[in-house]
Amino acid sequence: MRIQAEFVEGFGTLAELGRAVSVFGSARLKPGSEFYDKGVELGRLLAEAGFAVITGGGPGAMEAANKGAYEAGGTSVGLGIELPFESGLNAYVDLGVNFRYFFARKTMFVKYAQGYVVLPGGFGTLDELFEAVTLAQTQKVTSFPIVLLGTKFWAPMMSFIHDTLYAEGMVGESDLHRLRVVDEPAEAVRIITSDGETFAATRPE
Numbered sequence: 001m002r003i004q005a006e007f008v009e010g011f012g013t014l015a016e017l018g019r020a021v022s023v024f025g026s027a028r029l030k031p032g033s034e035f036y037d038k039g040v041e042l043g044r045l046l047a048e049a050g051f052a053v054i055t056g057g058g059p060g061a062m063e064a065a066n067k068g069a070y071e072a073g074g075t076s077v078g079l080g081i082e083l084p085f086e087s088g089l090n091a092y093v094d095l096g097v098n099f100r101y102f103f104a105r106k107t108m109f110v111k112y113a114q115g116y117v118v119l120p121g122g123f124g125t126l127d128e129l130f131e132a133v134t135l136a137q138t139q140k141v142t143s144f145p146i147v148l149l150g151t152k153f154w155a156p157m158m159s160f161i162h163d164t165l166y167a168e169g170m171v172g173e174s175d176l177h178r179l180r181v182v183d184e185p186a187e188a189v190r191i192i193t194s195d196g197e198t199f200a201a202t203r204p205e
């Protein structure tokens with residue numbers, strides 16, 4: 001019943017959201033750091049382009065993207081998760097839902113977004129990123145833009161994907177193009193906007 005209630009509350013709260021982008025990244029980024037500031041810029045640019053910004057509602061990269069969207073007058077969504085050490089939704093969330101289960105929360109990230117932007121992060125970020133890549137690879141979602149911010153940070157992972165996963169036949173050539181890597185938030189928003197038009201037109205209900 002609790003699991004069902006989480007889905008019902010999430011669907012009910014987000015049903016009228018409109019165009020949105022999910023932003024992921026480290027909970028540990030500090031205000032004033034390079035990628036926190038880029039997260040704020042990204043949130044602002046997405047809001048200015050007419051997208052609601054969906055994050056995990058926590059600190060770090062989540063707070064940064066919510067802050068940018070909130071201060072630009074956009075819709076700033078936080079999908080919080082109950083954790084033993086959780087401190088609640090960040091101060092820049094104006095539409096929040098709290099979840100006990102990661103899997104219910106992850107459904108909302110993908111169901112209501114037209115694309116993902118991923119800032120540098122750790123295990124949680126990689127989990128969210130590779131779920132999206134797998135959904136795209138298995139055609140559970142189509143034409144879903146996934147943009148990574150930070151070419152230097154992501155370079156070892158991109159090399160591993162190419163030099164090991166692709167070289168060993170674990171992924172196909174088309175999989176190499178699923179992730180786009182940029183350095184500037186404006187470039188991420190440009191990709192989301194142009195690919196997102198294709199996505200909106202082809203997305204199944």
Ligand SMILES: C/C(=C\CNc1ncnc2c1ncn2[C@@H]1O[C@H](COP(=O)(O)O)[C@@H](O)[C@H]1O)CO
Pocket residue numbers: 023024025026027028055056057058059062080081083086120121122123124125126128
């Ligand atoms: C670790 C700290 C706070 C944890 N609070 C979180 N609140 C909300 N969402 C979270 C939190 N921690 C992880 N997440 C999710 O995973 C991604 C970030 O994980 P990473 O391991 O830090 O890369 C993020 O996108 C969230 O969805 C404070 O120190």
